[in-house]
Each structure stands twice: as C-alpha cells, then as structure tokens.
Amino acid sequence: MGLPRLPHLLGIEGLAPETISGLLDLSENYIDQNRSIDKRRDMLAGRTVINLFFENSTRTRTSFEVAAKRLGSDVINMDVATSSVRKGETLLDTAMTLNAMRPDAIVVRHHESGAVNLLSQKVNCAVINAGDGQHEHPTQALLDALTIRRRRGSLQGLLVAICGDIMHSRVARSNIHLLQIMGARVRVVGPPTLMPTDIDKMGVEVHYNMKSGLADVDIVMMLRLQTERMQGTFVPSISEYFHFFGLDHAKLKYAKPDALIMHPGPMNRGVEIDSEVADDLDRSVIHEQVEMGVAVRMACLEALIGGRRNQIGAVA
Amino acid sequence: MSGSIHKTAPPHAGSTAYINARIVDPTADSEYRGAILISDGKIADFGPNLFVSGAPYGIESVDCRGLVLAPGVVDTRVHTGEPGEEHKETLESAGAAAAAGGITSLVLLPDNEPPFDDASLIEFVARRARLIKLVNMYAYGALTVGLEGKELAEIGLLAEAGAVAFTDADHAVGSAQVMRRALYYCKAFDALIVHLPQEPTLSGGHMTSGEMATRLGLSGNPPLAEVMMVERDIRLVEMTGGKMHLAKISTAESVAVIAAAKARGLKITCDTAAPYFALNDLAVGDYRTFGKLVPPLRAEKDRAAIVEGLRSGVIDAIVSDHRPQDQDSKRVPFAQALPGGIGLETLLPISLELAHNGHLTLPQLFQRLSSTPARLFGLPGGRLAKGAPADLVVFDADYAWQIDRTDLWSKTKNTPFDERPVQGRVMATIVGGRTIYRDDSFVTAAAAA
Numbered sequence: 094m095g096l097p098r099l100p101h102l103l104g105i106e107g108l109a110p111e112t113i114s115g116l117l118d119l120s121e122n123y124i125d126q127n128r129s130i131d132k133r134r135d136m137l138a139g140r141t142v143i144n145l146f147f148e149n150s151t152r153t154r155t156s157f158e159v160a161a162k163r164l165g166s167d168v169i170n171m172d173v174a175t176s177s178v179r180k181g182e183t184l185l186d187t188a189m190t191l192n193a194m195r196p197d198a199i200v201v202r203h204h205e206s207g208a209v210n211l212l213s214q215k216v217n218c219a220v221i222n223a224g225d226g227q228h229e230h231p232t233q234a235l236l237d238a239l240t241i242r243r244r245r246g247s248l249q250g251l252l253v254a255i256c257g258d259i260m261h262s263r264v265a266r267s268n269i270h271l272l273q274i275m276g277a278r279v280r281v282v283g284p285p286t287l288m289p290t291d292i293d294k295m296g297v298e299v300h301y302n303m304k305s306g307l308a309d310v311d312i313v314m315m316l317r318l319q320t321e322r323m324q325g326t327f328v329p330s331i332s333e334y335f336h337f338f339g340l341d342h343a344k345l346k347y348a349k350p351d352a353l354i355m356h357p358g359p360m361n362r363g364v365e366i367d368s369e370v371a372d373d374l375d376r377s378v379i380h381e382q383v384e385m386g387v388a389v390r391m392a393c394l395e396a397l398i399g400g401r402r403n404q405i406g407a408v409a
Numbered sequence: 410m411s412g413s414i415h416k417t418a419p420p421h422a423g424s425t426a427y428i429n430a431r432i433v434d435p436t437a438d439s440e441y442r443g444a445i446l447i448s449d450g451k452i453a454d455f456g457p458n459l460f461v462s463g464a465p466y467g468i469e470s471v472d473c474r475g476l477v478l479a480p481g482v483v484d485t486r487v488h489t490g491e492p493g494e495e496h497k498e499t500l501e502s503a504g505a506a507a508a509a510g511g512i513t514s515l516v517l518l519p520d521n522e523p524p525f526d527d528a529s530l531i532e533f534v535a536r537r538a539r540l541i542k543l544v545n546m547y548a549y550g551a552l553t554v555g556l557e558g559k560e561l562a563e564i565g566l567l568a569e570a571g572a573v574a575f576t577d578a579d580h581a582v583g584s585a586q587v588m589r590r591a592l593y594y595c596k597a598f599d600a601l602i603v604h605l606p607q608e609p610t611l612s613g614g615h616m617t618s619g620e621m622a623t624r625l626g627l628s629g630n631p632p633l634a635e636v637m638m639v640e641r642d643i644r645l646v647e648m649t650g651g652k653m654h655l656a657k658i659s660t661a662e663s664v665a666v667i668a669a670a671k672a673r674g675l676k677i678t679c680d681t682a683a684p685y686f687a688l689n690d691l692a693v694g695d696y697r698t699f700g701k702l703v704p705p706l707r708a709e710k711d712r713a714a715i716v717e718g719l720r721s722g723v724i725d726a727i728v729s730d731h732r733p734q735d736q737d738s739k740r741v742p743f744a745q746a747l748p749g750g751i752g753l754e755t756l757l758p759i760s761l762e763l764a765h766n767g768h769l770t771l772p773q774l775f776q777r778l779s780s781t782p783a784r785l786f787g788l789p790g791g792r793l794a795k796g797a798p799a800d801l802v803v804f805d806a807d808y809a810w811q812i813d814r815t816d817l818w819s820k821t822k823n824t825p826f827d828e829r830p831v832q833g834r835v836m837a838t839i840v841g842g843r844t845i846y847r848d849d850s851f852v853t854a855a856a857a858a
Contacts, residue, residue, distance in 0.1 A: 106624065185740055205742030206626035207696035226744070228626030263626060289623040290631070324613075 101213045101220040102393055104229035105270040113275060117239050119392035120385070127163065127387055136399055137166035140197040145171045145187070146223070147203040152358055152383070153223050153232075157200045160390035164399075166197070184208060185215050192216040197398045201225075206263075219397040224263055227322070232393060233357050234267035236386040238275065240378050241312060243385075244353060249276035254306050254348070255297075256282040257316035257338060257365050260289045261323065264357045265316060269295055282306030283338060286327045303338060307347035314355045315340050315366050331364055341367035345376070353378050412835070412848040414505045414818075416542055421450040421799065421842025426464035430473035430803070432457075434793045435480060435775035445478060447799040450842035455793055473803055476836055476851075477771065480779040481513025481544075481800040482757055483791040485603075486656060486682065486728035488578070488749070490820075492533070493522030498733040498820045500534070503753065504543030506818040508846035510754040511835040512729075513800035514545040514783070514790045519556065520578035526551035526562040528570035535571055543845050544838075545790065545800070547573045552591055552602060558582040561591055568598050573786045576603040576656070579703045579748075583609040585641060592651030601786065603654045606638035606663070607704055615744050617705040621690050627743060630705050636662040643670045643677060652676035654785060658724060659685045659704045661714030668723040678785055679723075682730035683752055683759040684825055686715040692825055698739045698746035700825045702730070719777060720768045726782040729756040733821040750825040754817050759826060761806060761833035771806070799842040803851065808834040 099112070126132060142161040146154050154170065161168045171191070182190075184203070191199060198219040201209045206226030213220040224230040241248055253272050259265045259281045272279050273296055280298045281288065293299050300306030307313060318334065328334045340354065354370060354377045362368045371377055428444040432455065443457040444464070464470035484507065490497035500517075507515055517534055519525030525534075531548050538546035550567030552575040554560045564575055575595065582588045582604065595602055611634035616622050618629025639655060643666065646653050658664060658681045670677045684692075684702055689712045692700035700706055718724040732749025739746050760778055763769045769777070783791025790800035812829045814822040836851035837844050 183737070183741065203742065205744050207744075208742035210696055211740070211742060226626050226742075227628075266624070266626060290618040290629050291620040292623055294620040295623065 099397055102231055102397060103210055103213060103220065103222045105231045105234050105267045105274070106229065108274065110274050113235070113238065113271060116235055116389070116392050116396060117242060119395060120235070120239050120388040123388040123391045124385070127384070132163050133165060134163065135165035137161065137164040137394060140166040140398055141169065141195070142166045142198045142200060142394065143169045143171060143191055143196045145173070145191065145199055145201045147173050147201075147208075148224070150202055150223070153202065156383070156386045157223060157390050160387050161394055163387070164391055164394055166394070184212060188212045188215045192218065198394060221393060221397065226263065227261055227266070228263050229267045230263040231267050232386070232390055233264050234271040235393070236382055236389040237268055237314070237355060237357070238271055239385045239389055240355065240382050241353070244378065245311065248272060251277040251311040252280070252309060253277050253312040253314060254280045254282050254310040255314045255316065256303065256306065256340065258287045258318045259283050259292060259316065260287045261319040262316045268314065269297055280306055280310065284328055284334075303340075303344045304347050307344060310348045310352055312353050312355060313340065313345065313348055316357070317359065317361055318364050335364055339363070339365055339367060340370050342370060345370060352376070355379065355382060358383065411850070412509055412846055414508055414543070415843070415845050415847065418843040418845060421447065423469065424448045424453065425469045425471065425842065426460055427471045427473055427478055427801070427803070428460050428464055429475060430478035431475055432793070433477055433479035433771045433775050435772050435780040436792045436794070438772045438776075440770070440772055445793070445801070447842045450799055452793060452795060452797050452799050454795065477804050477806050479771070479775050479802055479804075480791050480793055481802045481838060481840065482511050482778045483514045483782040483786075483788060484512045484729045484731070484753065484756060485516040485680065485726065485782045485786055486518060487515045487731045487753065488518045488520065488733070490733060491521070491537070496820070497735050500537045500546065501541045501543070502818065502820045503731070504538075504541050504546070506751070506753040507544045508838045508840075509818050509835060511757045511802035511804060511838050512544055512753055513802065513838060513840045514547065514788055516573055516786060517546060517548045518578040519549045519551045519576065520580070524551050524556050525549065525567070525572070526554050526556070528563065528566045531567055531570040531572050544840055545788075547571070547786070547788065549574050549576045549578075549603065551575070552577045553582065553587065556580045558584060558587055561587070561594060564595060564600055565598050568600055573788065574601040574603050574654070576605075579605055581605050581607045581609050581612070581638060585645065588642070589645050589649060592645055592649040592653065596649070596651055601652060601654055603656050604642060605656045605703070606635050606642055608634045608638045612704070615701065615705070616693050617690050617707045619690065619708055621694065625694075625696065625743075632660040632662060632707060632711060635660050635704060636666055639663045639666050643667075643675060646675050646677055655679040657682050657685065657704060657728070657730060658718070659707050659715065660711045664714050664718035664723050668721070671723065678725045680726035680728050680782070681715050681719065681724050682728050683756055684730070684750065686712060686719060687759050687762065688712070688825060693743070696743045698741070698743055699750060699823050699827065701743065701746050701748045702750055702825070703748045716763065716768055719763060725777065725785065727756070727760055727777045728782075729753050733819055734823045735821050739823055750823055751817065751819045751821060752824070753819065755812055755824060755826045755831075757802070757804065757835060758812070758831035758833045762831070764806070765832055799839060801839040802835060803837040803839070804833055804835045806833050808832065810834055
C-alpha cells in the first residue's frame with residue numbers, strides 16, 4: 094500500500110489527492126467483505142478503539158463501531174451523557190484519562206469546532222474526527238466521494254451542488270475541500286442567511302435559488318436544516334424553506350437527467366427533501382452512502398492503526 | 410528573567426542626574442542627546458545642554474551610555490484579577506509586569522468581581538497601589554451599574570473617589586438612550602467616557618467574520634459591528650456636546666469615520682491595542698485561543714489601516730489591553746475559551762516596531778504611548794516638564810530578543826505574541842524618581858558603588 098502514514102484524521106483540508114484516492118482505493122477492498130456472510134477479519138485484533146461522542150449520534154457512531162469490529166478491534170463506546178464530562182471534567186482531562194488506558198485510536202465527535210484538534214494534541218494515539226462543530230466531518234466526505242466514484246468512475250470534472258444549510262454544516266466544508274482537491278466543481282445553494290461569510294473564497298460558486306444552482310449539475314447533495322445550531326431566525330418557516338429550497342421532483346428537473354441525489358442523514362422529510370425524491374431508487378444513493386460509510390471507516394482505521402502493533406506509543 | 414523588581418526602593422530624595430541619554434520628549438516632538446535631573450522625585454531640569462561635561466560633584470549620576478530615556482508608558486487599559494480572580498493576576502503581579510514593561514502609570518478597567526461601580530472599590534485600588542509601591546495605579550469607574558448598560562452608575566461619587574474615566578470595559582452600551590444620558594450627565598463632571606464600540610447583537614461571534622472563520626467553522630463577528638457603533642457614538646457626541654474616547658479601534662472603516670468626525674471638530678478621541686496593529690486573523694489559525702481577543706483580530710487590510718491611523722494621528726493612543734487568563738480558561742475548544750491576552754510587558758517592544766518600520770518617530774510613538782493618554786485621562790505623568798513626576802523609562806531601542814511567555818512576570822502567560830522576535834528592551838523603569846525595575850545589564854552608579 095503506497096498510502097502515507099497519517100498520525101490522525103482531523104479534516105480533509107490539506108490532504109493530498111493521492112492520500113484521498115489511496116483511502117478510497119483501500120475502502121473498495123472492504124465493500125465485498127461487508128457484503129459477504131463472513132464479515133470479520135482480524136487485522137486489528139488486540140487493538141482498542143474508543144468512540145468518544147460528546148454529541149448525540151446513532152448513525153456515525155454505529156458505523157464506526159461496525160467498522161472497527163469487522164476488523165477485529167475491541168470497541169468501547171463512551172456515553173458522555175453519564176460520564177464525568179457531565180460532572181465538569183474538562184475535554185483535555187477526559188482525553189488524558191482515556192489516553193492513559195492506551196487505546197490505539199479515539200474516534201471523537203464534539204459540538205465545538207476545533208475540539209478534536211485540541212484533543213489530538215494531548216493524546217499519543219490516533220484520533221479520527223467524527224465531526225467537530227461546524228468545522229469538518231472528514232469520513233462523511235470520503236464516503237460521499239466513494240459513492241460518487243463508484244457511480245461515475247471519477248470525481249474529476251463533475252459539477253456538484255451542495256444545497257441548504259451551508260453555514261452550520263461541517264459536511265459541506267469537508268465536501269467542498271475534498272471535491273475540489275479531486276477536481277470537481279462545487280456550487281453551494283441556499284438562502285443567503287445560511288451562507289457563511291466569504292464562502293466564495295473557498296473556490297465555490299454561490300447560488301441563492303435552486304433553479305440556477307441545480308442547472309446541469311451531476312450530483313445534488315442535500316443538507317439537513319440544523320435548527321439545533323441556530324440562534325435566532327435564519328428562515329421564516331419550514332414551509333417557506335421547503336417551498337424554495339426543499340428538493341422535490343420539480344426542482345430536480347433543473348439538474349442533469351441522471352443526476353444523483355445524496356444526503357448525509359438524518360433526513361428531515363418535507364423540510365429539505367421530499368419523500369418521493371429521497372426514496373427514488375433510480376436517483377437517490379442515500380442508502381448506498383450509509384453502506385460506503387462502513388467501508389470508508391474501515392479503511393481509515395487500517396490507514397491509521399493497521400499493521401503498527403505496539404508502535405503507537407513509541408511513535409508519540 | 411534578566412531584570413529585577415525593586416519594590417523596597419526608598420522614596421527618592423536629593424538629586425539624581427541621568428546623563429548621556431538619547432532623550433525623547435513627546436510633547437516637544439523632539440529627541441536629542443542630553444540629561445535629565447531629578448530632585449525629590451520630580452523632574453527638576455532636562456535638555457541637551459544639561460551636564461554636558463558630567464554631573465557636578467555631590468549629585469548622584471547615572472550614565473545612560475546613549476540608551477533612550479523617555480517618559481514612562483501610560484497604559485489606560487489594564488485588567489487584573491484583583492479583586493475577584495487573584496489566581497489570574499494580582500495588582501502586585503500586574504505592577505511588576507508593568508514595571509518590567511516600562512509602564513509607569515496604568516488605569517484599571519472596572520470589570521472585576523465585584524465591578525467598580527461603588528466608590529469604595531476605587532479607594533481600594535488606590536490603597537493597594539500605595540502599599541505595593543510599584544507603578545502608579547488609577548481606576549475607571551463603571552459607567553453603568555453592574556456594567557449592564559441599563560442604569561447610570563454613581564459617576565459623580567466615583568469621580569470624587571478618584572475614578573479617572575468611566576467605562577463598561579469590554580461590554581458595549583447597546584442602548585442609545587442610556588449612552589445619550591451618560592454623555593449628558595458626564596458633562597456636569599467633565600468626566601470622560603471610554604466606550605468599546607461593538608454593536609452587541611452583531612458581535613457574539615468568536616473571531617472576525619471572513620474566509621478564515623468560515624474555514625474553521627467558527628461564528629463570526631463582522632467588522633461592521635464596530636463601525637456602526639462608532640457612527641452611532643459620533644452622532645450622540647454631536648447631539649450632546651459630550652466627549653468620548655473610543656477604545657480598541659480595530660477596523661479600517663472605523664478609522665475613516667473617526668477621521669471625518671475629528672475633522673468636524675467633535676470631541677472624539679480613540680486608541681487601539683498592540684495586537685490590532687501587530688497581528689491579523691491568521692494568528693487564530695489552528696484554533697489558537699491566545700489570539701482570541703475582544704474585538705477579534707481582523708483582516709490584514711484592517712491591520713494596515715490601524716498602522717496608518719496611528720501614523721496620521723487619527724488614533725491618539727496605544728494601550729496594552731492586558732487581560733490575564735489562566736490555562737483553564739484557554740485550553741478548551743475555541744468557542745468556549747475566554748477572550749483576552751496579557752500585554753504589559755510586550756506593549757513597548759511591539760510598539761517599537763512602528764518606529765523600526767518607519768511609521769512613527771520615537772517622539773511620535775511616545776505621544777501615543779505616554780503624553781497623549783496622560784493628557785486625555787488627566788494624569789500627572791507621561792511627559793517631560795519641570796515639576797512633573799519623574800516617571801521615566803530607560804530602554805535599548807535596538808536590543809533584539811524573542812518573546813518567551815514563560816519568562817514574563819504576569820501570573821498567567823496568555824500572550825498572543827509568544828515567540829515573536831522583537832527589538833527594544835527595557836533597562837530601567839523609574840517612578841517618582843525610584844528605580845523600581847532594572848535590567849541586570851544596566852548598572853547604575855548607585856548600584857555599582
């Protein structure tokens with residue numbers, strides 16, 4: 094494997110295209126394994142992976158857990174709701190406590206941007222960012238890329254529209270980085286109140302309506318409206334939002350006839366996406382994304398802690 | 410640390426001559442080789458022709474060997490943890506840091522626990538400063554009760570107790586009505602209002618808005634939040650005929666708007682803090698919480714405009730905006746980190762960059778650092794004048810060194826300037842004729858004797 098050794102996976106920004114293709118190539122190996130009856134390998138036998146989730150998550154945490162177990166690793170899920178974090182322990186104390194238990198990797202999700210970077214500075218095991226605030230969610234971008242690459246052969250030259258709540262989305266940021274690194278063109282589409290300042294300086298085209306935003310695109314990525322992160326009013330009402338920015342068959346007509354529909358989940362049906370579109374088996378690859386998620390996370394674990402038995406502590 | 414604090418130095422008595430110095434006189438806008446004579450803690454004489462062939466017998470003489478001798482820095486924006494958070498900084502540790510930084514007078518912000526909205530707290534600070542015997546310490550009174558921006562504090566009583574100006578520190582007064590009344594009311598006492606112009610409903614973000622904030626996924630505080638409040642304040646000053654000093658100007662637009670207001674003859678002055686002309690928002694890349702300040706570090710074009718504002722004189726003064734924060738307040742995710750940086754010891758070396766880079770002459774720099782803030786706040790130091798207190802700083806303007814946060818005197822080490830190479834080092838700090846700080850390499854005649 095010609096993949097350079099990564100100490101951590103904190104974000105997509107700054108990754109080389111070879112690293113990204115390498116991780117996607119590695120992921121391909123696991124798709125058949127995951128589809129077979131015997132899904133388990135022992136590549137990570139004896140390793141310990143801790144899932145440390147400060148924010149509620151069912152999908153991502155389960156996906157990481159399945160990925161680690163299929164490689165033979167032991168997995169511990171830290172339930173923050175009942176942990177000492179709730180008793181006032183700081184992030185860094187939690188990090189150092191877990192570090193002392195000598196895990197090989199910690200998978201972290203946190204509600205604050207940059208929290209995973211901070212934690213990674215304090216531990217001497219691999220850290221995987223499973224989403225930090227509004228910053229990055231690198232494995233989501235990788236699984237999206239794998240899904241697209243398997244359907245379209247390559248990301249090079251594709252036109253991708255990322256639609257909806259860009260401001261509050263770490264998925265959008267990771268995808269903007271990854272898609273552009275791999276040669277795709279990116280549009281962001283949504284109401285101006287949900288566009289972060291100077292987003293155009295990240296190299297994307299900005300559109301405030303779905304008609305121009307979806308025109309001739311190959312891929313439509315919908316984002317969840319993250320009302321839980323909103324302070325104050327960003328859109329007047331859900332029904333107005335759906336009317337102008339929700340994806341239904343009428344708006345989908347602006348895109349290329351074979352454009353794929355993606356969504357990182359969980360979906361708010363009737364808010365950002367119409368059920369008929371979401372469940373359209375010809376167009377929607379939403380369930381395929383979930384499947385690719387496990388393969389991508391297996392590849393990330395292999396790249397970070399595979400074949401390095403007993404070396405982790407020595408490296409740090 | 411290569412210098413020492415001299416808390417126990419006795420009150421200055423008799424006469425001391427500082428000879429062979431490069432004297433910087435900000436009010437006369439001049440610099441020359443000369444001497445300063447101090448008698449009983451006050452400046453008795455100074456000039457290029459004084460003691461050209463050495464001080465007469467019987468007068469203690471200090472040979473400055475060509476080092477700069479200037480009025481000590483007057484820093485009008487300092488926060489300490491006393492009272493309330495003494496684990497972050499006490500008045501004594503702040504006094505030591507100020508002395509090591511060439512600061513001879515400082516004005517304490519009122520946002521302690523409790524806030525200085527009661528005359529007894531102003532008296533507390535004065536009493537503690539007398540006991541500590543380091544730099545001169547003055548205090549702001551709160552502008553509004555509890556710094557809440559709702560009801561006026563007892564401005565008259567606070568002024569009588571010694572408050573030198575009135576402010577709600579880093580809290581902007583959002584209500585135009587409250588600020589209008591404050592400006593009217595302060596006219597009765599000729600009291601100065603110092604306001605941090607930030608529209609509160611727009612300044613809740615954690616760094617300046619823009620590409621960097623978007624990349625980092627941090628909520629932004631737009632530069633507009635400052636200039637719109639500056640514009641409101643200018644209208645209120647015009648309407649009331651009051652006077653206001655705007656604090657910590659950080660954006661290009663604010664400088665332009667203030668320049669226009671000054672041209673119209675309004676009683677508006679302003680300052681900036683060292684980080685705003687020395688750093689931009691790149692300093693918070695990688696989530697460096699030591700660069701999290703109020704207002705946030707701005708874009709490079711804003712930084713350049715602040716330098717230009719200092720050069721042109723639109724910005725009257727430079728402050729340290731010293732705000733100690735401990736590890737627990739800074740080693741947390743960026744959005745949770747408390748804002749602020751320490752600055753007492755770095756104020757002079759960072760400001761000297763303006764002189765080394767040719768933006769200001771040394772006399773112009775000491776107008777911004779010493780004489781103008783002293784004049785605006787009605788303080789006795791900050792200038793060379795016969796009869797003025799002998800508050801002076803001796804420094805080597807060219808001495809090159811690197812800021813190392815672990816070497817600083819402050820109790821907490823949260824400087825945004827860690828590891829920055831600078832030029833200019835304090836050799837001695839003199840308050841009322843007493844040498845309260847001396848670098849090891851600066852041996853006075855008295856010490857040598």
